[in-house]
Amino acid sequence: MARLIYGFIQPHTPYLCNMLSYWFGDVVDGQCTPSGGDAPAKADRVRSIHTSMDPFVPLTWETALACGACRNRADYIAKLREVCFTAADRDIRQQYSGKDAELLQMVRTLDEMDTVINLLTERAVEWYQLSHPTFTRKYRKTPAHILVKNIREKSRGALSFVAGEIERLSATRTELAKAVSGRANDVMPNTSALIGGLVAARLMANAGGLEDLSRMPASAIQVLGARTALFAHLRTKSPSPKHGIIFQHRRVHNAPRDCRGKVARVLAGKLAIAARIDHYRGIADLVFLESAQARIDQTGTVPDKVTEKITAKDDEP
Amino acid sequence: MIWIGDVLVSQGEGGVYSERMLGNTRVWDPFRSKLSALYHKGTGVEITAETRVLYLGAANGTTVSHVADYAEVVYAIEFAPRPMQDLLEVARRRKNIVPIMADATRPEQYAPLVEMVDLIYQDVAQPDQATIAIRNSVFLRAGGHLILMLKTRSVDVRKEPDVVFQETVEALTSAGFVVQESLWLAPYHQDHAAIVCTKPGV
Numbered sequence: 001m002a003r004l005i006y007g008f009i010q011p012h013t014p015y016l017c018n019m020l021s022y023w024f025g026d027v028v029d030g031q032c033t034p035s036g037g038d039a040p041a042k043a044d045r046v047r048s049i050h051t052s053m054d055p056f057v058p059l060t061w062e063t064a065l066a067c068g069a070c071r072n073r074a075d076y077i078a079k080l081r082e083v084c085f086t087a088a089d090r091d092i093r094q095q096y097s098g099k100d101a102e103l104l105q106m107v108r109t110l111d112e113m114d115t116v117i118n119l120l121t122e123r124a125v126e127w128y129q130l131s132h133p134t135f136t137r138k139y140r141k142t143p144a145h146i147l148v149k150n151i152r153e154k155s156r157g158a159l160s161f162v163a164g165e166i167e168r169l170s171a172t173r174t175e176l177a178k179a180v181s182g183r184a185n186d187v188m189p190n191t192s193a194l195i196g197g198l199v200a201a202r203l204m205a206n207a208g209g210l211e212d213l214s215r216m217p218a219s220a221i222q223v224l225g226a227r228t229a230l231f232a233h234l235r236t237k238s239p240s241p242k243h244g245i246i247f248q249h250r251r252v253h254n255a256p257r258d259c260r261g262k263v264a265r266v267l268a269g270k271l272a273i274a275a276r277i278d279h280y281r282g283i284a285d286l287v288f289l290e291s292a293q294a295r296i297d298q299t300g301t302v303p304d305k306v307t308e309k310i311t312a313k314d315d316e317p
Numbered sequence: 318m319i320w321i322g323d324v325l326v327s328q329g330e331g332g333v334y335s336e337r338m339l340g341n342t343r344v345w346d347p348f349r350s351k352l353s354a355l356y357h358k359g360t361g362v363e364i365t366a367e368t369r370v371l372y373l374g375a376a377n378g379t380t381v382s383h384v385a386d387y388a389e390v391v392y393a394i395e396f397a398p399r400p401m402q403d404l405l406e407v408a409r410r411r412k413n414i415v416p417i418m419a420d421a422t423r424p425e426q427y428a429p430l431v432e433m434v435d436l437i438y439q440d441v442a443q444p445d446q447a448t449i450a451i452r453n454s455v456f457l458r459a460g461g462h463l464i465l466m467l468k469t470r471s472v473d474v475r476k477e478p479d480v481v482f483q484e485t486v487e488a489l490t491s492a493g494f495v496v497q498e499s500l501w502l503a504p505y506h507q508d509h510a511a512i513v514c515t516k517p518g519v
Binding site for chain 1: 390402409414415418424428474
């Protein structure tokens with residue numbers, strides 16, 4: 001609110017063409033009016049200045065001296081630094097306060113924990129095999145967490161401790177996954193509704209933030225997380241990737257092989273819209289979600305040609 | 318530039334990034350810093366205690382700290398918040414660094430803060446690196462220098478580095494820069510080229 005009022009009473013370049021605005025004051029026809037105020041006020045002022053770069057003459061510190069904004073060169077730099085530090089602190093704080101900032105860290109931690117748990121489990125199994133030479137995982141469908149539990153119970157000493165630690169780590173991971181899912185539903189309700197909180201959060205993390213995701217074209221969202229394949233495709237003649245992270249969604253990986261690319265494409269198209277609603281509105285749009293769900297479901301089930309006919313019919317008045 | 322034997326050093330407070338010290342000077346490693354690599358290739362622009370520098374793409378302030386050891390003042394532009402935190406810490410201990418959190422592609426954001434400079438050093442990972450240099454050249458005095466560190470891979474991975482290099486040199490020339498030198502930074506950095514230009518006097 002304070003900034004609004006401030007910007008209102010302070011006339012800036014849009015109104016006066018021959019006025020040059022700098023961090024320390026405004027110069028009109030060689031006459032300088034110091035802006036006054038402390039460093040935070042000056043930092044806010046810099047943000048509200050709209051400088052025209054055509055034509056443009058950089059400021060000189062002598063102008064600031066004549067303006068009474070500083071005593072000498074060293075004082076000029078010192079005062080300017082104070083303003084810049086304040087502005088940078090403010091901007092960093094602002095960027096980190098975004099709702100997606102913490103979700104981004106959460107989902108990256110989650111994926112790293114998965115990697116660590118898998119690595120440790122593999123190592124523990126190899127270790128366990130030394131004392132149990134007949135042990136094998138062939139023809140057995142023991143889930144990894146049961147396996148780790150068995151190792152903990154059947155071994156002694158350090159290995160048992162390690163296995164116990166893996167179990168605790170897995171428990172933490174489960175809790176974190178729940179938290180990620182919940183936070184994603186809150187931060188990006190539309191995207192989460194279409195593809196699930198966890199995958200939505202992964203997409204956002206891979207894009208670098210919700211704003212970045214909302215600015216991506218659907219074609220980029222479709223192959224997010226397939227970086228290696230995408231660049232291999234761009235560089236050589238290998239086929240383009242059909243899907244990246246969105247493959248993790250059941251609609252894509254359950255789809256028959258020959259229409260997976262199509263499903264991925266449609267889903268990515270709807271996700272791009274969803275991400276934009278999430279970023280700019282921040283609330284679930286039920287009408288959009290319903291029509292998007294219907295469109296995606298239709299793509300998954302109906303064979304290619306029939307789909308085309310249906311869409312053609314729909315398009316008719 | 319200060320050389321001890323064939324080691325490039327700068328004079329200032331050490332311990333910025335656990336750099337090696339030689340006597341009471343800081344070793345400026347050409348494998349870590351592209352600007353140091355340029356000096357090691359036998360070229361570059363002399364930075365003196367009178368030089369005012371606009372540094373685009375300041376990142377964590379590693380190279381910035383060395384430049385600040387030589388220069389009168391360094392206006393360090395960085396966009397991303399995380400490296401900015403490091404840069405601020407470096408700038409707190411070096412009184413001639415002015416850290417500015419802004420986008421180098423939008424010089425109007427920091428135009429009210431930056432004065433006319435003698436040297437623009439640009440090291441950004443952006444596709445339109447020549448455009449950024451040209452847009453920022455309004456801050457460069459006539460006769461001043463531009464050092465552009467070209468990350469060819471950020472411009473376009475599909476193009477050959479040589480092609481990107483040539484295109485950038487042409488773009489700078491047609492914008493009025495006089496290209497003094499252009500060279501690859503191998504063996505210190507792969508796929509990185511340095512272009513040294515001057516802005517002609519009026």
